[in-house]
Amino acid sequence: MTKSPLRRIGALVLSCAAFAGAQAATITIVNQNAPGIGFNDPTPVTPVGGNPGTTLGQQRLFAFQHAADMWGATLTSSVPIRIGASFVPLSCTENSAVLGSAGANEIWSDFTSAPRPSTWYPSALASKLAGADVSTPGEPHIISRFNSRLGLFPDCLPGPGFYLGLDNRAGAAIDLVTVLLHEMGHGLGFQTFTDDETGAEMLDLPSIWDYYLIDNRTERPWVDMTPAERVASAISGRGLSWNGPIVTAAVPQVLAPRSRLVVSGSAAGTAAGNYEVGDASFGPPLGTAPVAGQLMPVVDQADGTGLACTPLNSLNGLAVRGNVALVSRGTCPFVDKARNVQAAGAIGLVVADNVPGEVTGLSGSDPGITIPAVRVTQDAGATLRAALQARSRTRSGVAVSLGIDPTRLAGTDDRRRILMYTPTTNAPGSSVAHYTTDARPNQLMEPSINADLSHTVTPPRDLTLPLLQDIGW
Incomplete structure (x- = not known):
């Protein structure tokens, strides 16, 4: 069994209907903030939109656990999933901001019952497939960070900031639960561990994702490409599609x-x-x-x-x-x-x-x-x-x-497969690891948040869960 730490995480930039499963997953939030900040911020607030917290830190943590519970009700796993989470200062300006970032804390190959040999899987998925926790003892399966300065300072997208209610009524604010569902999706496996800027595989092993990324101009999957071919595919505009059978079968139900x-x-x-x-x-x-x-x-x-x-x-x-x-x-x-x-x-x-x-x-x-x-x-x-x-x-x-x-x-190739986000200039943290922005209706796993998103990850509204099912969830 081989392990590697993750070197890149997906980022959501501003520029759930439950799925009936045989066994729900338990997801817990590991508070990684120091006293007095982030989840421990004692600033008094008024309960809002079903969030009963009376301090800023309490409301943040309650929103996190709410999103985690939605994912838990949607997935199946006998292994509890741990998400290390914190609110910290992230990159922002007066006009744009990184809302959050998340990814697998560790990736594993050749574990017990691995469906594909010599292939990287994110820690939470590897544990599910192995039927036992494969992660390093005490380590979270997912690491996530969110912008603690958003809307609170004039140099960080001043305005209403995050909406901490649970009712998807953010108005002019940014709905935190939506952002959380998106970032948790990355940590669960909505990402490749192959470098889209260089085309290099992590320790010369492909990611499970790479079996389903296909260049729709040549019909070649990423696992069969050279690094240079993967680089070209990652900046092809509309040249990269998701070829997983579960997503493709759901596309006609979801996209207009x-x-x-x-x-x-x-x-x-x-x-x-x-x-x-x-x-x-x-x-x-x-x-x-x-x-x-x-x-x-x-x-x-x-x-x-x-x-x-x-x-x-x-x-x-x-x-x-x-x-x-x-x-x-x-x-x-x-x-x-x-x-x-x-x-x-x-x-x-x-x-x-x-x-x-x-x-x-x-x-x-x-x-x-x-x-x-x-x-x-x-x-x-x-x-x-x-x-x-x-x-x-x-x-x-x-x-x-x-x-x-x-x-x-909308957002598909000639074979009705959904396109991936591959702008002609590489966008680190966004390229390849998201769905196209051409999808209609907007999808949760696009690179930027959209005001019309709902708190759902399943068809007939959204294609996030089908992709995770394609890779093994």
């Missing part, structure tokens, strides 16, 4: 049809066709009844582009009224752009990216936004703007339709 932008009309020219888009986390979702109109640009920059970060002037307002507005990414939040074009009378919004790369979604939350919004790549935005050069002040002749493609599922 893919959104699309259809461009046509007398002036569309070479811009005519179907475009992949990223969905917004705000506004109404696209459906079978498309939102259709002419595409009109917002122009408020010297180079002929438009940001729509302030209320539109009269000319831009005239252009977008009753039409779909085209704006550029940058300078202000996406919800500000949507709010401004909506106020001017636009019926929809298309945001063109300002950097090269694959299509991604639009983050943010504002219940007052009632028009649909999507995001297209920088190249697609340039193509659309070129087609709009001959427009008048109120007409472009470029017709667009925002709707769905009933033949494709």
Whole structure:
């Protein structure tokens, strides 16, 4: 039996329905904070959202155990699982923050009853499969850390910070239970121990994950690739899928049809066709009844582009009224752009990216936004703007339709396998170890938290448990 300490953990960055099992798992939280801080913080607080704690530390610990109990009711294991946990200062700025990080404390291969020889398994899963605790005596199976400064200091995403209630009613705050479910998922095994930046396997052994990561362009799994091929796969944009049979069977129950932008009309020219888009986390979702109109640009920059970060002037307002507005990414939040074009009378919004790369979604939350919004790549935005050069002040002749493609599922490859998160620039701690941000509805194990997540890890809402079942849970 071989053991190795874990060198990397998954991080959740801001930039449960119970599963009937034969034997629930017991999960306990090991408080690793010193007196007076973290879980031991004596700051008085008022009970909130079903959390009865009367100090900040008590509420944090109660939320942790609540999330652990949800996972415990979902999994099966005869071996109690220990999660070492603490609240400590983590990386943050005025505009972004690492919410938390977690991962397996130890990884093991060739233990008793290991399904695959010479393969790394996370400690909690290895213990379940062995039927006995394989971890070093006294060591937690999972190590987790969460940001103790979030929202409490002006240089760490100032605002409401973590919501410690248990009722998933965080509002403008960040729902701690959701973050905990996500990070515990990493520690339970939602991660590879192969380095996605170098492609190197830990001590030349693959992770159990690597058997199910498949390059959808070549149909080769990570276990059969060279390190260089794994590196290329990890920054492929949409080139890496999860090939586990349990996840793939559940995908049609969970994921909705893919959104699309259809461009046509007398002036569309070479811009005519179907475009992949990223969905917004705000506004109404696209459906079978498309939102259709002419595409009109917002122009408020010297180079002929438009940001729509302030209320539109009269000319831009005239252009977008009753039409779909085209704006550029940058300078202000996406919800500000949507709010401004909506106020001017636009019926929809298309945001063109300002950097090269694959299509991604639009983050943010504002219940007052009632028009649909999507995001297209920088190249697609340039193509659309070129087609709009001959427009008048109120007409472009470029017709667009925002709707769905009933033949494709959001966040999947051509074989309806869910995509993994593989941006073209590697994101350490996020790349490969998360689902794609293109999934619809948003999934718990995406790299950033989304306001529409529920406290569930199972179909028909979520694909986290099926992946853990693929690797052996």
